[in-house]
Amino acid sequence: MLNESVIEVRDLRKKYGDFPAVDGISFEVRRGQIFALLGTNGAGKTTTLDVLGGFLRPTSGSVRVLGLDPARDRAKLGSRLGIMLQEAGFFESLTVAETIDAWRRFTPGARPRAEVLELVGLTHRTSTGVGRLSGGERRRLDLALSLLGGPEVLFLDEPTTGLDPEARRNTWNLLRELAQRGMTVLLTTHYMEEAEFLADRLAIMDRGSIVREGSLAEIRARTASTITFSLPAPLTLADLPRPENTQVEEEAGQVSVTTREPQRTLGLLLGWADTRNLDLTDIHVDAGSLEDVFLDIATGERTTR
Numbered sequence: 001m002l003n004e005s006v007i008e009v010r011d012l013r014k015k016y017g018d019f020p021a022v023d024g025i026s027f028e029v030r031r032g033q034i035f036a037l038l039g040t041n042g043a044g045k046t047t048t049l050d051v052l053g054g055f056l057r058p059t060s061g062s063v064r065v066l067g068l069d070p071a072r073d074r075a076k077l078g079s080r081l082g083i084m085l086q087e088a089g090f091f092e093s094l095t096v097a098e099t100i101d102a103w104r105r106f107t108p109g110a111r112p113r114a115e116v117l118e119l120v121g122l123t124h125r126t127s128t129g130v131g132r133l134s135g136g137e138r139r140r141l142d143l144a145l146s147l148l149g150g151p152e153v154l155f156l157d158e159p160t161t162g163l164d165p166e167a168r169r170n171t172w173n174l175l176r177e178l179a180q181r182g183m184t185v186l187l188t189t190h191y192m193e194e195a196e197f198l199a200d201r202l203a204i205m206d207r208g209s210i211v212r213e214g215s216l217a218e219i220r221a222r223t224a225s226t227i228t229f230s231l232p233a234p235l236t237l238a239d240l241p242r243p244e245n246t247q248v249e250e251e252a253g254q255v256s257v258t259t260r261e262p263q264r265t266l267g268l269l270l271g272w273a274d275t276r277n278l279d280l281t282d283i284h285v286d287a288g289s290l291e292d293v294f295l296d297i298a299t300g301e302r303t304t305r
């Protein structure tokens, strides 16, 4: 059933001693969605994932995965839930094939070994000792193990850290394909382009709280865009219009107009140029990127809250 809420987090708090690592967060993820948790270092992403995986109990609030409490009903969730944590604990002396086979014995309805290795692009390492895998290959072996039971829900903690650009792109495509077939994915990441490429919705955490949540478009709409163009000769900055709520600057003949309403501001500028028969050459609109939003949170807002 699409639109069904698969992950529910309600006013979750988790303290380590007196320290509130997660300080009252709420969100939900629907079936087939990819949800990315971004955040500054120590924001509480891994702690949230650990609570959702049933490894930690909340201090207060509640979490539900497929309608179940992951700490109490872990066994019932079984292989409906796949989890890939940050640090994989492998037996270094086993080969990739032996590692998969060992896990398959404990995973009811496990996918065939060749199938999972193919999915993550590790077929060529089937007989390699785990101790000889590169960091990126270990990450992919980890992903293979989390996908073994054909889970309905997948939790991934920084899944592509250490992967080269091609392997990262392949992992993204795989996750997208699995989500299209109905798998729900919650991942943490430090890569803005990963969240931009993958996430249907995302939340940015800072010091235990969610400070932004929504689709990429919704989040970007809350940050400023910049319109740039060459200053038409012989005008000076003083000749330019000053649309409301914008900041207009000039450097070496390049004008930049910062605005939270790019469409309206652009319309005003083009209308103004038209009536004067001016050519605004090199005109370019740069929508605020996720990285800008993130940096605002990590730097600017940090000092004002």
Ligand SMILES: Nc1ncnc2c1ncn2[C@@H]1O[C@H](COP(=O)(O)OP(=O)(O)OP(=O)(O)O)[C@@H](O)[C@H]1O
Binding pocket: 016, 019, 021, 039, 040, 041, 042, 043, 044, 045, 046, 047, 048
């Ligand atoms: N077992 C623990 N005992 C005490 N404090 C902890 C423990 N685990 C985590 N913390 C603290 O809780 C906060 C949140 O940690 P967490 O690992 O959830 O953050 P994160 O967002 O995943 O960070 P990163 O992006 O750096 O991986 C950090 O300040 C961390 O030092």
